[in-house]
Amino acid sequence: MAQHGEQRCGELHDPGQRQQQQYPHDHGGAQADRARPRLLMLGQTAGQDRNEDDVVDTQDNLKRGQGDQRKQDIDFEQSGHGRPIRLAGAPVYGSLDRVNRPFRPDPSWCFAGYQVAPYNACAEGSPASAPRLHHPDRINGMTYRLLQRAAPLALLSLLLVACEGELQIRLTDAPIDDATAVNVRFTGVELLTEAGTAETYDFDEVRTINLLDLQGGRTVTLVSDDDVPGGTYSGIRLLIDAPSTGSESTITFSDGSEFPLVLSSAAGGSRSVSGSFTVEEDERLALTVDFDLRRSILEPTGTATAYRLAPRLRLVNDADVGTLTGRVAAAYLTDPDCDNGDDNSVGNTIYVFSGRNATVSDMDNAVDDAITFGAVELDDTSGEYSYTVGFLPAGNYTVALTCQGRLDDPVTQETIAFTSTTNVSIESGRTQTVDFD
Structure with a gap:
């Protein structure tokens, strides 16, 4: 869950965790001003004078950068001077001499000192009255060519919250x-x-x-x-x-x-x-x-x-399931009616049906078939028979034991004998024991 001040899925995202720091390579301006984020607004008329009143403070709205920002520098023009314009957290250097024409991308966006943010996070007003392109310090302008090159890069660097x-x-x-x-x-x-x-x-x-x-x-x-x-x-x-x-x-x-x-x-x-x-x-x-x-x-x-x-597949959420386990007395598996091989080891099966007191039956591709099965296996060390059925969603079940499981075809209907049945409730994250003694 996103906390206060965090960005949510679908919002613009600056991948770094931001906190206050000074712009690198600052030239002029008060120290206090350099420590505060300022806006770069779209729509600045070519050659328009700028003053400090045009600057909108967004310290409460925008997250600042941390770490060595110099590593993120994008040097567009080595001859450029002045403070970098930060587009989505990456400093962009360029010549700051003059602008030959206005730069008017989508007015619903504005460029912030460290981050590109939605217009309504930058200043009040409608897109039609969007503030002009402005830099934290007094800048005479930028070349149109620089802006042409910087804007696509800025848009590419916009990342949606993951x-x-x-x-x-x-x-x-x-x-x-x-x-x-x-x-x-x-x-x-x-x-x-x-x-x-x-x-x-x-x-x-x-x-x-x-x-x-x-x-x-x-x-x-x-x-x-x-x-x-x-x-x-x-x-x-x-x-x-x-x-x-x-x-x-x-x-x-x-x-x-x-x-x-x-x-x-x-x-x-x-x-x-x-x-x-x-x-x-x-x-x-x-x-x-x-x-x-x-x-x-x-x-x-x-x-x-x-x-x-x-x-035939069954999908479960691990957070919602429990486990059924237990022992089976050998007498259930050595009955003359069993069909489980010479060593009484084949076809001994636990059938699990949904609901309490469910009608137990063989598999025949019907909606009331058992939802899953467990094999009864002999532990050679202890000499005991046991079973485990995992990944049962929490709820009530009817559990049935048969030693004729290998006679049960998954498509056709047969008559097989269930030697014992019982009800059980499964809880999430817990193991329930049901023994057939």
Whole structure:
């Protein structure tokens, strides 16, 4: 939030922090006058005499420069003398002999001793009655050529207040059964604007990420506190390198077989995830994209050998999420009705449904599907089964356990058994424990 005296997004901005100091290379004039900022007004009639009454004091309105201003000097004419005219903080030297014609840029602006400022910050009155071009000291004039050269530079040196904030984007993953690696190549991300355009952030080089490494609340950073234009966005698009032919994105199964992954829009898959978020000026926003592999990997069709990648994504604000974790008794996973492999380790899954006492069901691409999933994993050291589901927005949920998760196809409807269900409330920034004993 901009404080009193600070400039806001969209206003003119002098990039340096300004405080009072004496002009360098001053020639004449009282010491007190040299320490006070004066205005350079537009519209001075050629050859008009100037007196001290014409000078408007803007000490309350304008911020002064600091540091060694000599480093910013722009020497237009080595033969010029006199005090520099400062255009947007940069001293401009030139000959100060006479003016052959009036200089009349846009009268809604005036040049201040250290900074270009809006007209209404410089003097009262309408643009039609704009004060004349004036220098802090008595100056007989400037060459028209000098002003022609100085004005464009001054305009270029005008900077809008940086309407930017910092954005971090991380990637996490909901689990999939039977696979040992899902390597997806990412080339960048796009921020989707409400106007239908996109801000694109390409990676320096293609990043291959094994999404299975991102289960249980683990993440990888895609965008690390980058400065992005402030404003409200409608979503994020992941730039994925998985073409229909020659794809280097792959999936590897527990038997060692490996197949290419190709992008597909089947089953509602999209590289984009909707979700409005606002990047505030000078503030940091952290987001996480949940790449739900359980619903994103589709089997080949026809004679094709490539598996289809139809991304199902979920976008959350890290400030609004909590974590669900817990233990699972082995008895739930060794029941004769389980279909979880010879070692009871495949397909043990936590389904998380929105709301309390929700109807639990398999995945079938319906609106009441589980919003995310967690894998039940064996800790070889403790011998206990446990799970973690991260990045759940604060709210109420129904949590269900099944040992038949690998039977659940993301598109078709199956009947799978849930061995236990319970309700849970998630709070932002907190971890909630739910054990299945």
